Amino acid sequence: MGDPNDSLPEEIPGVREALENNDIAAAAARIQQYLERENNIPLNIAITGETGSGKSTFVNALRGLSNGDKGAAPTGVTETTVEVTPYPHPNYPNVKLWDLPGIGTTKFPAKKYLKLVGFEKFDFFIIISDTRFRENDVKLAQEIQKMKKKYYFVRSKIDNDINAEKKRDFNEEDTLTKIRDNCVHRLRESGFESPQVFLVSSFELHLYDFSLLHQTLERELPAHKRHALLRAMPNISLEIIDKKKKTFKCQLYWLATQSALGAAVPVPGLSIAVDAAVLVDAVTDYVFAFGLDIPSLKRLSARTDVSYTALCAVIISPLAAVEITTELLLKALTQVGHIATLIAAEEVSRFIPFIGIPIAMGFSFTTTYNILNLILDKLADDAQKLFEMTLNLKIKDE
Template sequence: TATHFLPTYDSHPEEIPGVRENLENNDVAAAAARIHEYLERENNIPLNIAITGVAGSGKSTFVNAFRGLSNDDEGAAPTGVRETTSEVTPYPHPNNPNVMLWDLPGIGTTKFPAKKYLKLVGFEKFDFFIIISATRFTENDVKLAQEIQKMKKKFYFVRSKIDNDIQAERRRRDFNEEETLTEIRDDCVHRLRGLGIKSPQVFLVSSFELHLYDFNLLQQNLDRDLPKNKRDTLLFVMPNINPEIIIKKKKAFQSKIKYYALGSAAGAAVPLPGLSIAVDLALLVGAVTHYVFAFGLDVPSLKRLSAKTGVPYTALRAVIISPLAAAEITKELLFKVMTHVSSFATLIVAEEASRFIPFIGIPAAMVLSFTTTYKFLNVILSELAEDAEKVFEKALGQLIVLNRAPQTTCILLEINCDTSKKHK
């Protein structure tokens, strides 16, 4: 049967239930439908993140930063010195509306008393909770954490506005950034223990400088705690705060390429000239569009990054090589890119020609289609990941200049340094 001719690339069609059986029975339409349904489901997994804390703790700013927005961007959560969140308010991620951040009112207010808080905000729909404080965590924060724990859901303590604390401490002659951070963290942990949390972990975060402090550690914990499908959904919307995030995104995307290739092979089994390439291009549009948005290489994301870092949009575009970045992904554009590379053009021609070979023509066309899609997506993915790294370096290079903090430079260059010593 046709399925025996397909390369596996460390994967088997039975990973998607029913596909192998469909192919062995030559029911190509059913196999293609199953693969399409699987990819649609994987790319549209909902993720609901609850952000809570007292008034003035920086919830809304954190929601905006997580979504890659500044406080004055269109669609940003409103911020201010007074309580700006009086209702449970959802904010979709601009690059994936299936990822929703919920800005919750502070616990313990008249409208949202501590005892009824989880019920009133509708805790069932949230995948995890982030409890934010700009000073010390309160008894109400602890009560909330304990109730969340009873409901068998995850919560994370985030100490916000760390940049303000560091700026204030810099005035001291004996200032040492690491010691200050340790002091703040230990104080939060000690207080939470005193209020009844056995082994608290506190993440120090600046919503204006996510690449610093503990946001990356928070991401690692979320990555560990979430189930696989939700983990990838979160990963693909995470801001590119370091090269490791970009590498993780690339690896996660690579693990799904085999399914697109399998869908391509199923399309090639239909003996109609030109149909296979049409099916391939439809699959590729969805995959490549997902890549571009996840790496932050779409035009709106690049413009937001430009506004946030002060690096001109044209300067960010200048380091990008792929013709698919900062562009609308269409079948025509992908076909142009694919046929521009001689090796892919040759595979496409060979696939169409093989259909006319008696007996082995269709299986051969399936193998060629699988191979073309598999290799093409790997090439495009690598190019876009490299472009994302270049954009990151360009943007973060400017942030180093703006911050003018020795520790910032050390973190970004991944070198060890003692910030208590003077730096030239």
């Protein structure tokens, strides 16, 4: 089932001291505060660019939405963003993508742009263009640079360029290189020494440079922001799905410790109640992160023209495409023989004089760790199967 020592996270301040003082409640509270903080770290991403550059479509794509979905940013050939507009991620409201008005408009002149949009609240900026980066884009990047914040150039609508070139003999890689080199050359002429330009299609995030953009963001974001970005990221590659699984595994130790501390209190049934709360919260998080909740699957169905029933048929875990409840979890776990045995052993051991509570704590830790590890592996496997299924269908269509 996995060794807890394989993914030990960094130590949580105050937990060791609380345990040394035999203050179980304080230790449990510290762990709970840590997990809540980790899972609710705010991430504010600013998306800006000139009118018609594809800002809103990019905002929607990053949130796993299609244009026209409920809650999607409005799109159109004219400027649809007239105010600084936040769009929370549908599953993780702590992650917000801000659709900013185009720079250089009457209401948002270039010289006052950063002040008017509220520069300070953003973690980084993505500057989008569907042709070449113009004077206003360059001025904005220069101002952001002065403020010591990160910005990234994204050349959008690459799928349109590729489709236009397909009308005649062409080499896709040569075309992409030409577009990238042209953007880089113009930015260098504007004073940027080694600008990096990411070629992206908002309708096909698995293609071109989006994975490279994600890797760059992950590398350059502060450590405490990376988890927020990763959880909210659409499943556009097997690598991202695997990274999500590894990130969640780093929390297993503390979730299992939280369960063990619940077993330390000699109240019949308390440990099971604590375990149930820990399990429901964690598994719900896994389901959302892997896009296996019902709304995400329905959006995937609409986006890929694969029926919702066909998508669900690929899924093996009984905890996907359902609402996670204590009753559902217990029903699923009783079907796994060794897990049921561990749960029973924990309850029995509590009544052993003197050594019963420490033994129960050990059983509780092992049980919770193994349960979550098993569920996490199965949900990640389902996410991978869905990705491969929909990707193969796209390749066949092409």
